[in-house]
Amino acid sequence: MIFWRVLWSMVGKDLRIEWRTKQLFISSLSFALLLVFLMGLVLYGSSNMTHFADAGLLWLLIMMAGLFSLNRQDDKERWDGAIYGATMVPTDRSVLFYARVMSHLLFVVVMEVVLVPLYSVVLGTSIQLAWGPIILVLLMGTLGFVAVGALLTSLALTSSLREILVPIMIFPLSVPLLLGVVEVTSSMLQGNWGKGVWWAVIAAYDILFLVLPGLLYDFIAEV
């Protein structure tokens, strides 16, 4: 299948570039770590924060860090007109979208591996549930966020307000996802799986923003 070969070579390219420079990863992670530190500072130990606020802060943190990387990664594609070359893929152009989602997902997940434990240490949050469900909600939430992010960064590619516009578009659009993951995560902090309806919201959001952009991507891939 040529689609899969193109997908893997594009994701591989992103990973190779990142592996060789480590620029993006180090800058995004330092930014995120700084945010965790600042939150710890202004909240002065979170002993009296509600679980909902705790989960909400964690997800805002993840989204901020993810956003930072969305913007930075996007810059790379504009250098030397790389994006023009990419539109010549010998298959459906939606592959560009899925490749972006894949590499953003890998990138943000690796950051979460560092961030989430650190967050729980700095803010004194103890997780009352096994790691399995936590990892599941982190993966699903991140997938939805990077999917809508990948779409919006391509939409704003030629905009002169790109850096500020992506956050302005992404946060209102991802309100259902944000509410879903925060509700589920805050339940997990209290030791249960959370309401089924929120899992359904997260899943529906993930599916919607994985399928819909694939269908519409052909219109926006040509720069």
Added chain:
Amino acid sequence: MKKWQWTLVALLGIGMIISQYMDFIASPPEAQMGNVVRIMYFHVASAVVAFTAFGVTALLGLIYLVRKKWIWDQLARVSAEIGVVYTTFVLISGSIWGDAVWNTWWTWDPTLTTTLILWFLYLAYILLRASIADRERAAKVASVYGFIAAIDIPIIHQSVTWWRGIHPNVITAQGFNMPPIMVFTLLFSFLVFLGLYSVILWISTMMAKDRDELSDLRELARNALAKYDERVGS
């Protein structure tokens, strides 16, 4: 503008005056809220215009993606702009009403929250369009964004409703049984507001057409001048 168009606009103007009369004088004050109820005629009518405008944007954006005709995109753009203005009216008038009746300027009621998100979504739409220089690219991108935003709105509303359902609800919406005169006033204000929306939509689109033609002509003149300079060898 042609004569029949002037006539329609004049009729709309008369309708608006009648509507004002009905809002402020003919319709009675409400039993509990008193005169504050009159805000409703602006508030709800603005909301109707805003939702219609965003619906039109999504639909025409989709038509543009299929047909690639300039007019569909321009109508979609102007409609989104009008929608944002009316959503602002909705939020402000709702806040004033809320302060008088609920005794709070803002509450995380599902409808209020959704409306605020809607405002942000379409503000981004305007910014997105305004910041892309290539006209065709802007049209395509905005159509895709407008469509996605419109699909997301029911999900946003549903999730916000569930979210509030879990937390304590301080204020419940109170239903009021309206006498026929109030219902009529409300419906009449819908009619007038939608009429105004159509007029603004149409005039702004015509203006956009002129603007684009002008910028095309400028481009043409610039190219011709450049060519002339080249030939003369200056």
